[in-house]
Amino acid sequence: MSEYTSPELLTINAARLLRDGDVVFVGVGLPNLACNLARRTHAPNLVMIYEAGVIGAQPARLPLSIGDPTLVSGALSVCSMYDIFALYLQRGNIDVGFLGGAQIDRFGNINATVIGDYAHPKVRLPGSGGSMEIAAWANRCYIITPHQKRRFPEKVDFRTSAGFLNHRSEREAAGLRGGGPQAIVTDIGILEPDENGELILTALHPGRTVEEAKENTGWELKISASLRFTEPPSEKELKILREELDPNRIYLKGGE
Amino acid sequence: MSKLMTLSEAINRYVQDGDLVYAAGFTHLIPFAAGHEIIRQHKKNLVLARATPDLIYDQIVAAGCARKVIFSYMGNPGVGSLRIVRAEIEAGNLEWEEYSHFSMISRLQAGASGLPFMPMNPTAAGDLERVNSNYRQVIDPYSGNVVVVVPPLKPDVAIVHVQRCDADGNAHIWGIIGEQKEAAFAAERVIITAEEIVDESVIRSDPNRTLIPAFIVDAVCHVPYCAHPSYTQGYYDRDNEFYLQWDEISKSRQKVQEYLEEWVFGVADRNAYWEKLGDEVHQRLRVGERLSSPVNYGLY
Numbered sequence: 001m002s003e004y005t006s007p008e009l010l011t012i013n014a015a016r017l018l019r020d021g022d023v024v025f026v027g028v029g030l031p032n033l034a035c036n037l038a039r040r041t042h043a044p045n046l047v048m049i050y051e052a053g054v055i056g057a058q059p060a061r062l063p064l065s066i067g068d069p070t071l072v073s074g075a076l077s078v079c080s081m082y083d084i085f086a087l088y089l090q091r092g093n094i095d096v097g098f099l100g101g102a103q104i105d106r107f108g109n110i111n112a113t114v115i116g117d118y119a120h121p122k123v124r125l126p127g128s129g130g131s132m133e134i135a136a137w138a139n140r141c142y143i144i145t146p147h148q149k150r151r152f153p154e155k156v157d158f159r160t161s162a163g164f165l166n167h168r169s170e171r172e173a174a175g176l177r178g179g180g181p182q183a184i185v186t187d188i189g190i191l192e193p194d195e196n197g198e199l200i201l202t203a204l205h206p207g208r209t210v211e212e213a214k215e216n217t218g219w220e221l222k223i224s225a226s227l228r229f230t231e232p233p234s235e236k237e238l239k240i241l242r243e244e245l246d247p248n249r250i251y252l253k254g255g256e
Numbered sequence: 257m258s259k260l261m262t263l264s265e266a267i268n269r270y271v272q273d274g275d276l277v278y279a280a281g282f283t284h285l286i287p288f289a290a291g292h293e294i295i296r297q298h299k300k301n302l303v304l305a306r307a308t309p310d311l312i313y314d315q316i317v318a319a320g321c322a323r324k325v326i327f328s329y330m331g332n333p334g335v336g337s338l339r340i341v342r343a344e345i346e347a348g349n350l351e352w353e354e355y356s357h358f359s360m361i362s363r364l365q366a367g368a369s370g371l372p373f374m375p376m377n378p379t380a381a382g383d384l385e386r387v388n389s390n391y392r393q394v395i396d397p398y399s400g401n402v403v404v405v406v407p408p409l410k411p412d413v414a415i416v417h418v419q420r421c422d423a424d425g426n427a428h429i430w431g432i433i434g435e436q437k438e439a440a441f442a443a444e445r446v447i448i449t450a451e452e453i454v455d456e457s458v459i460r461s462d463p464n465r466t467l468i469p470a471f472i473v474d475a476v477c478h479v480p481y482c483a484h485p486s487y488t489q490g491y492y493d494r495d496n497e498f499y500l501q502w503d504e505i506s507k508s509r510q511k512v513q514e515y516l517e518e519w520v521f522g523v524a525d526r527n528a529y530w531e532k533l534g535d536e537v538h539q540r541l542r543v544g545e546r547l548s549s550p551v552n553y554g555l556y
Contacts, residue, residue, distance in 0.1 A: 028334050051357065052282050052432045064496045065334035067283020069489050072431045073546050081282055081307065081435050082365050085358040090377055109381075113354075118387050124342045128384060129308075129329035132356035136379035162380040174380035175401070 004233045005254025006187040008241060009205060010144050011037060012233045013185045014098075017142055023047045024096040025089065025134055028066050030144050031098035032059075033245050033252070040240050047076075049094065051130040053084045062246055085130065089137050092177055097138030099131050099181070103156045104143060106219045107197050108163025108181035110135065111156035118158060128160050135161030140182040147186035153218040164197025171197065188213045190230065191221075200224050206232045258423040259476040263449060264525065266475035267293040270413050270445045273300040278364075278411035278443060279312055282434030283333055283494070286312050286486035287417040287449050289479050289526040295319040296520060305411060307360050307435060308333060311485065311502050314340040317350060318512045319520070324351035326409075328360035335499050339506035354388060359406045363390075364435055366408035367442030375403040414443035416468065417482050419491065420452040421459070425473025428458075428465040431489025437467040446472055449479040451491050463553075481530045484541070492541040 004012075007030060014034035018024065020043040026035050036059070039046045048057045052067040056076025063070055072078055079087070088094055101110035102125050112131055116122030135141055145151055163181050164171045171180055181199075184191040190203040200222040201213050206229060214221050246252045261269075271277060271294060279287050291312040294302070298321070304313045305326035310333065316322055318340045325345075330338050344350035355363070362374040375394070385391035385404065393402050416436050421427035425448050429436055440446045448468065453476070459466055482488075485495035485502075505511045523529045530538075 052284070053434065054432065063334075064499070065283050065494065067333065067432050067434075069284070069431065069487055069494060069543070072489055078430075078432060080433050080437065081357065081361045082438060085361060090358070113383070118383075120348070121346055124330070124345050126329050126331035126337070127327065127354055128356040129331075130357045132379045132381050132384065133358045135381070137377070159381050159383040162382075165380060171380065174378065176378070176380055 004238060005252055006146070007252045007254050008233060008238060009187060010185055011241060011252070012237045013190065013205070013230055014142060014144050015041065015237070017183055017185070018043050018046060018096060021045045022095040023049060023093060025049050025051065025094050025098065025130070025138060027098045027100065028063055029251055032063065033241065034144070036245050037237060037240055040244070041237065049084070049088060051081070051084060053079045053081055055079065055088070062250060085133060089133055092137065094134075094138045095140060097134035097141045099135055099141050099143050099161065100145065101131070101160060103151060103153055104145065104184060105152070105156045105163070106154055106199060107166060108184070108193060108199055109156050109159045109165065110143070110161045110163065111158045112160040113158040115157055131161045135163070135178070135180070136176045137178045139179055141178065141180060143181060143184045145184065145186055147188040147213065147216045149216050149218050152216070164193060168193065168195065168197030188216065192224075194222070198222065201227065203228050203230050205230050259425055259473060260423050260453065261475055261477060262525075263289060263293050263477040263479050264297075266447045266477050267297055270447055270474055271299055272412070274302070275412040276303040276305060276410075277413055277415070278305045278409075278439045279415045280306070280434065280436045280439040281417060281483070281486065282307060282432055283310075284432040284434060284486065285417040285429070285436065285483050285488060286310055287415045287482050288312050288484060288486060289482040289529070290415045290447065290449060291316050292520045292529070294321060295516065305409060307357055309338055309341055311499065314338050314502070314506060315516065315520075317341050317344055318506075319516055322350070324353065326353045326355075328355045328357045332499060332503055334496070335503050339503070340512065353390070354384065355406070356384060359391065361435055361438065363406045363409035364438040364442050366406070367410045368438040371408060373405040373407050375405050378402055378404050409442060411439065411443040413445040413447065414439040415447045415449065416440050417449045417488070418468070419450070419488060420454045421448055421450045421476060422454055422456045422470070423476060424456070424470035425468070425476045426456065426459045426466055426470045427468040427473070428462065429467045430465060433467060440468045440472060445474045447475045447477065448473050449477045449482045451480050451482070451488050453478045479526050482526060484530070484533070490543065493543050495537070495541060
């Protein structure tokens with residue numbers, strides 16, 4: 001069996017969540033790689049949309065920023081920022097959004113704004129960008145993140161974007177059009193919301209354990225009754241990632 | 257009527273101490289040369305608004321020209337933290353006002369349209385609305401549901417970089433168009449910087465590409481390579497290497513001051529800056545041709 005890095009594992013598992021024909025609001029880094037991998041494997045009709053206002057991008061090189069010129073050349077359409085958020089996202093034309101943040105809590109709420117007090121920040125993070133609206137209005141949201149206790153607190157310090165708030169019923173009562181977070185892909189496994197909107201462990205990657213997942217989660221992590229193991233990354237998936245998508249290992253090299 | 261003038265003259269005449277400045281461009285077409293000119297002229301107490309402050313505001317803040325930033329994503333795009341702005345906020349030296357991208361852009365849209373506010377569907381996240389009293393809720397008079405509203409953003413001056421415009425200020429933009437048009441229409445005064453100044457007939461040959469009409473423009477400046485280290489679609493590439501370098505430079509206040517001395521105060525204008533960058537950088541940022549298919553507007 002082949003060796004793979006943690007970012008490769010995350011990217012491949014995220015790519016598998018995408019469906020052919022999905023219209024995806026893409027971020028740079030691993031989500032961008034996941035979308036391109038899906039497009040080259042099981043989802044050739046995936047449409048990539050960038051918050052810079054690019055629709056149907058076919059990047060010829062790996063974009064460092066979300067507004068890279070390679071996204072524009074050969075795209076289906078380019079529109080203003082107001083249009084991308086209003087006509088595409090708010091109107092309900094986005095199937096999938098990728099989100100990230102420093103903290104993700106038990107109900108999938110995300111903090112990308114501040115650690116500590118807002119007015120007197122201990123650590124100031126970049127802030128919402130598009131995530132407040134993506135989390136609310138995309139049909140499905142996915143999060144790719146390392147599995148660490150400090151990233152998974154019981155409650156976030158600041159709620160930059162909404163998961164299920166304090167319960168699935170609370171999100172439903174708020175009348176948001178999007179379905180909220182559907183899966184959190186970590187280097188240990190996959191968390192998904194249960195019927196209450198609480199994130200529970202539904203899958204482990206090969207070689208990882210329930211104990212590891214519990215130790216690295218800041219709330220008492222529940223385990224799904226139908227816990228499964230993910231398929232290890234295939235030769236084909238790894239080959240596309242390494243040879244075509246990130247040959248210089250900018251995103252895929254991995255820490256350990 | 258020609259509004260051509262040097263960038264130095266335009267910044268001197270149209271950017272006043274204390275102004276709310278919007279230097280437009282989402283990653284693309286960021287008018288760095290104008291930022292450097294603002295620093296060179298030692299403008300004071302500016303309020304700097306941009307969805308993404310980017311390196312241009314990191315540098316203006318580092319130079320001590322700003323008292324406040326208004327933003328929706330404060331990062332070095334694709335690299336990480338925007339170190340100077342972040343440190344100044346954490347130290348309590350810089351005021352800030354924060355939005356999500358959509359609410360930031362909705363504020364500009366309201367400003368550009370002459371509306372008292374813009375409505376948005378609720379996101380239920382809550383905390384940003386709690387800490388920023390510019391977010392309000394009103395009842396939709398038709399459905400009775402709650403909508404979130406934000407007030408107009410009306411910059412004193414917008415600076416917009418474009419591929420080409422005529423001497424009067426009719427401007428063509430293509431590629432990522434971000435919030436260029438909205439910033440120009442929302443602002444009291446508009447400075448256009450352009451890669452090329454073209455004859456009015458070039459503008460008239462492709463009117464769908466004119467995002468900004470001359471009659472809202474105050475100054476037109478011919479500034480090739482104005483956007484570096486950002487980029488101009490079809491003219492030169494984004495200097496990603498510099499965005500990575502800035503991450504290192506901005507770790508040290510001394511290195512930042514050295515950078516400003518060498519690359520802002522140490523050069524007379526953008527031409528000198530571009531020459532100083534040298535051949536290797538010029539070659540690295542060159543882009544090949546990928547032309548669009550011509551369209552027929554028709555003879556009538």
